[in-house]
Amino acid sequence: MSILTLKSVSKSFGALKVTDAVSLDVQAGEALGIIGPNGAGKSTLFNLIAGNIKPDEGQVFLEGVDVTQRTPMERVHAGVGRSFQIPQPFNHLSVYENLMVAAQFGGAHLGREAGLFCMCILSETGLEACARDLAGGLSLLQRKRLELARAMATSPKLILLDEIAGGLTDGECIDLVKTIRNIHSQGTSIIWIEHVLHALNSVVDRLMVLNFGKILMVGGVDEVMHAPAVREIYLGIEV
C-alpha cells in the first residue's frame, strides 16, 4: 500500500516554477532519500506534502485519501510528521514542553504517559540533558535535533526530515543514522532530504533526484549515484 502519492503536483512562485509536475509514490514502510542542488525545490516539496503550501495543480494523497485541500494540522492527524530545514522551535517553551505539544496534539498521548513518551524520544535523540532548558537558548545543532525529536513525538506514519545531518561530527552522524534506522525499523515511512550523502545512503531504500523542480531520476541508491546525469549535476557541488 502506498502511504503517499503525488499526482502531477506543480507550484510556482511568481514566474519561477519550483515544483514542476512531480508525481511520486512512496510505499508504507519505505525510506526515500531526496537529493538535488540548492534551490531545486526540495523543501518546497515538503511544504506541499505537509500542507504548508497548496499546489497550483495536481493532488496529494495520503494512504489513498485526497488531502490536497487539508490544512497542515489535519495532515499531522492523518500521520505526517515534519521537521523544518530552518528550525522552528517554540522558543519560550522548554525542550521537554516542545515535545509535549507535539505528543499531546499531534500524537494521541495524554498526561503522564505523554511525559514518559517524550523523555524516551529525548534520550534517543541525545537531548535528555537539556530537557528543562528553554528551546530559544539551544545551539543550531541542538535545534536541529529538536526538530527531529518533535516530529517523532507526533507519532507519524510518514516522517519528513529536511537536512538534519549537516554540521555533525562523525560520531554524531553515526548516532543520527542509528536513530533514523530505528524509526524506520518500527515501520515508519521516511522521506529524508540530505546533502550528507554517506549518511543518507546508509539508510534509504530509494533515492530521488530533484533538479529545477523536476524529478531527474528515481531509483536504487547505487543506480542513482552512478547515473551520469546525476554525477553531472553534483560535480559542481560535491562528490
Next chain:
Amino acid sequence: MSDQKNLTRLLQLFALAGLALLFLVPVIGSRALVQDLFGVLTLFILAQNWNLLAGFAGMVSVGQQAFVGVGAYAMFACVILLGLDPVIGIAVGGITAMILAIPMAFFSFRLAGAYFAIGTWVAAEITRLCFAQWKALGGGTGTSLPKGTTKTMFGVPEIKSWLGGSSSAASDALTYWLALILALATLIAAWLFLKSRMGLGLQSLRDNEEAACSVGVNPTRLKAWVFMLTAFGTGLCGALLFIQITRVTPEAAFSVVDWTAFVIFITVIGGIGTLPGPIIGVIVFYFLQRLLADYGTVYLIVLGCLGIAVMLFARRGLWGLFTEKTGLELLSLRQLPPEENQAH
C-alpha cells in the same frame, strides 16, 4: 540557586499574607476602603481575563465591555423580571455572556489583528444598541435594582448581624468578598488552564503559529475556548459590578473606557502575557489613583504616559522587568519532565 528558591518562598509568603489581609478588610477596614478595593478587585478580574485573551491567545479585543454589559443586564433581568436573588443573577450573567460569545466569535474570528480589535468593538456597540431597546429594563435610560434588593440578598442579613453596622455596609462587604473570591478563582483557573494541555498549545501558538499547526495544534479551537471562557469570567464580573452600583444604563454597562481601556492599560503596565502582570498593574493603578486623587483626572494622564513608556521600553511590563532582573518567578507555567517529579 537556593538563594533564589528562598526569595521565591518569601515572595509567596508575602502574597499569601496579602491575600489573608484582603479577606479581613471588611472586618477591620473602613467602608470607603472596602468600596475602593472592590473596584480594584473587579478591575483585576477584567484585566486577567483580557490578559488571557490578548496576552496568551493573541486576540486583542476592544469589545470586552460587551460581556460586562450583558452580564449586568442578565443580572438585572433575573432580579427585576424573574424576582431572583442578585447572587444567582451573577451566575446567569456569566453564562449569558458566554452564550453571546458564540455569535461574536463567528463574526470576529474571520478578522485578524487590528481588524479583529475593531470588529469586537463594533460588535460591542451593536450589543449596547440592542440592550438600549429593551423597554422592560428601562431602554436607553436604564433602570435601578428595586429598593432594598441588595439589603436582603443572599448572605447580607447574616453578615450584618455578624459585623454589626448597616445593611448597606453588609452588602458592600458581601460584594467585596465575592469579588475577592472571583479574583482568586480567576487567577487559579487561568493558571490551571495555562498549565494544562490546552494552555501549552496556546503558548506554542504564541511562539510560532506555523510550527504549532505542523505538530497538530488547532488554533481556532483553542482560541474559541479562550474567547468563551474569558467571556464567562468577564460576564460574571459585570454582573457583580452592577450589584454594587445598583443602577444600570447602556452607556455605563457597555463603557469601552471603564471596562476595556483601563483594563488594557493595567495589563500592559503590569506585564501582558504574564499571570502576575495584572496584579502588579492593578496595584500601580490603585496607588496612582490614591496619590493623585486631589488632581482630578491627572492620574489618567500619568497612567497613560506610564503605559506608553512601558510599551516602548519594557514590552513585558513591570513584572517582566522584575523577573528579568531577578530571575524570580511566581505562578510559573513550566512543566517538569516526569522523572524529576518522581525524585522528589
